[in-house]
Amino acid sequence: YSSMFHPFNGSMDAEERRHISSTTEHSAIDNHCSANSSSVGRTQQSLQREAALNKFRMKRKDRCFDKKVRYESRKKLAEQRPRIKGQFVRQVQSTETSTQEAPQ
Numbered sequence: 336y337s338s339m340f341h342p343f344n345g346s347m348d349a350e351e352r353r354h355i356s357s358t359t360e361h362s363a364i365d366n367h368c369s370a371n372s373s374s375v376g377r378t379q380q381s382l383q384r385e386a387a388l389n390k391f392r393m394k395r396k397d398r399c400f401d402k403k404v405r406y407e408s409r410k411k412l413a414e415q416r417p418r419i420k421g422q423f424v425r426q427v428q429s430t431e432t433s434t435q436e437a438p439q
Contacts, residue, residue: 404410416423 413423417426418424
């Protein structure tokens with residue numbers, strides 16, 4: 336019972352003081368190391384971010400917005416379809432058939 340810390344009278348034996356001081360030193364060292372590793376982690380993150388942005392910018396320069404035909408068969412069908420002002424429209428029926436079908 337005498338080797339324990341007595342909060343009321345503040346007495347502590349030498350062994351307990353050594354244990355507490357060594358524990359405090361270890362925690363201070365651990366905190367210092369973790370602070371360094373987190374700053375290194377942030378630096379690594381910022382380098383990766385910068386590399387990703389540079390890669391994006393380089394790829395953006397190489398983009399090609401020209402018209403590209405991927406399937407020749409679709410191109411042939413599109414060329415055969417009727418258009419008005421460049422837009423596809425339904426087949427236009429002849430005027431004779433439309434006048435015959437209209438009710439009078």
